[in-house]
Amino acid sequence: MVYDLLIIGAGLSGLFAGCLAARRGKQALILARGLGGTHVGTGTIDVLSELTSLDKRQTTLDHPYGLAGSHALLAALDELKTICAEAGYPLHGDLNANFRLPTAAGATRQTCLAPETMIAGDLSRPQPFTLADLPGFRDFNANFAIVNLQPSVNSYQLSVIGLPIPHAPTHRDAYATDLAHLFDRADYREQLIEVWRPLLTHAPKRIGLPAILGLDHAVEAKRHLDSALGIELFEIPVLPPSVPGMRLFDILRNDFQARGGRIIIGPTVSGRIENKRATVTADANGRKREYEAEAIILATGGFLHGGLTGEFGGAIRESVFNLPVAAPSTRADWTSEVFLGPHPFAKFGVQVNKQLQPIGKDGKPVASNLRAVGSLLAGADRLSEGSRQGIELATAYRAIELL
């Protein structure tokens, strides 16, 4: 069949574009080599660490926010909140102010939208809290975090409480996902309540723990534990795999599929442009299939997710269509001497016009039916700005709007 829309990439921008298209009655197909950025992120929606400077970003076409336009960001956040709320996993927050959430190292991070399971951790709230130390769980160190957090809440004393996790795997180390599967089960939570109750008698009522509260029933799990124990739990993102990120992935994929969208994960996707029209071939272990579509959205992400590659010889390449990427040809100019950056490579990416169409050296679109969105786009240092998910959502929204 010929799809109305073909999306390459199953990260936040690809999936969100798919949902929007399906919700507007379009026949869409998502093709992806693998899972996207949701699984390694925080599961929050970062728009900008300094929200007050958003206007500046939105008025320049050098930045993806400027290309998407301010209305697209606003509408995208609203529609994502609707999708998540319908799935029983409300996201809170808006563009007026960021949450200030604690990290697993005890730093503060600014984010625009956060799930219900995290917002009780907002450091702007004046109530004392304690962090849960889960014995044997490597990816969250409450003691390390707490001493660093103390100065940011200097009005009260923070503490750590050891909370055992019965039935965690013992034949190997537990990952966040292992524990999340346990928390999904109501019968498990009942056991946990019995074990935790006596330990919490003298603890502050606000308790932070690593983001493990369940994959499919996270909000239910939080409410269950909160009400049975008389506490207020909040999650803190930890090392990948990201449980809150996987929840977003599942919610968007389910929403997309429920509305007739099709998603194929696994094949290597390569593209071709002839007569200003893009087509793609999906190669699943040697079985090749060509796809044509009225419109193609390229949402393959940056270097981590394979949308861009940097080669030994000094070239930066876009991986599907080999679209032009402006970058210095000396490898040493891609990165900075300081590990934490900022690094020049962060801004490398595909250049697009106001229609989000990739452009060639002549400034003209390389194909009439191709648009690029998300972390693949040039012009933003998402890490320093704290803007990754905001850009992914706003540009995906704009691309669908332009169809």
Place this chain on the structure above:
Amino acid sequence: MKLSTEILILGGGATGLGAGWDAALRGFKTLVLEKGDLAHGTSGRYHGLLHSGGRYVIRDPQSASECAHENALLRKIMPSAIEDTGGYFAATPADPADYADQFAAACKTCHVPANEIPVTQALKREPLLNPNLSRVFEVQDAACDSFDALHLLAGAVKSAGGEVFLRHRVTEILKSGDRVVGVAGEALKTGEPFTIYADLILNCSGAWAGKVAEMAGCSVKVTPGKGVMIAMNSRLVNTVINRLKPPSDGDILVPVGTVSVIGTTDTAVPDPDKYAIEDWEVDLLMEEGEQLVPGFKEHRALRAWAGVRPLYDPGGADSRLMSRAHALLDHETRDGVPGLLSMVGGKFTTFRHMAQLLVDAACAKLNVERKCVTADTLIEPPGAKLHTLPNRLAALERPLDDPTTRPPDPVICECELVTRSQIESSLRESGSPILNDLRRDLRLGMGPCQAGFCAYRAAGIIREYFNDHSTTGPPDPLTNFQLLQFLQERWKGERPVMWGHSLRSLELDLHIYHNILGVQNLPTEREMEVYPTEKTS
């Protein structure tokens, strides 16, 4: 702190620890001083080759014979640090055709065992090698993990009754008249000054030997020869592969542990503490690797680092042409400064031999006759095992057979299988809160993810260990600083090879540390840097 000893050794690399071990075994009261950590200097930054001697047979026959002899000996006294990989000298189409015959003849003269084998046999054992090899000789190379070797040696010094002081920097050599009688310096951990008097001082500071001799008013011209190496993320070969040609850049590929190391370049640098890895060096090594293993450049390069050879050649030749031989300098006869001997030049493979010569000379100076026994003494404790991931995995899995006794011992570094209890016992032993020390002791953070996952986990354990789980008190800028410094040190070695998968890995690490953990916002204090900043490692 004021101490006195019979023999004081400056420099805790292979030569210094070897000399400390030898002297202690001969019954001397012995102390080894090292300004950094074990394996902090050249010994910890080499490519891991236990030379067969083949590399030196033509230009430096004496070194070649010594290597062959010591190679056979070290396999007996330090087997747990040596992997018997065997080695090939292989001629690629780019190598001079007439070199092979010269090589074969010279090996005979130097008593370096070398057998020509059919190319097909070599390719069967090493299928990734260039199929167009013309000739292959089998030699007795091996891979030696110098981190393990140095830890074993330090242990051997202590069991023989000697002492090893790490992070003790010598700032002054004390003299009485012309005679050297001791040293003064600073213990870098505590800032406490120390003075140590000794009957005799042995300068084993390698590329730093010139600086040390200068403090005693003697001039020793050591040329620090920088060598760059690149660790590839897998064992592309299981045998050491040497190019069958005169020594040159990128002529060797050594399988060590889970990686293979291509090396090296050779450039004289003015100061052993100041050097950088240049892009051309990385490019050249990758291109040379392509000659040995077609498709080499497509494999992931993990990191690049450099070491400084302690080249000593009073003639002053180009650093590649300088002899790798060692020289024993008696400063009494040479400079009129009694009380000080220097060992300069040399190479890792012959450290035991150099130590023997040095301590023989020390015996003569002190007018005693004590025989060297290092050739017949085990360096390692009984039961020591070659560090391999399967060995570590077996140790991890053993307790699983009996679930009732299994204590929870999380794997903190998954790439190198380092557990929490290993980290805690290393912290207990060293008392050092430095993540890089844990790395050198346990190989923490040396695998494919280059500390992406374990740095946070290990920093938390350090915090807990040194603060006794206290949650009160001020924030912890020391642990924060350790974490940031460790990430930065890992980055230094990764940056020269930032392309392909390494670039992807960088973005993942930044996701973790910048975005998820926000470590850039943690409080640190520069004053916390009580130890000297470490070089590229």
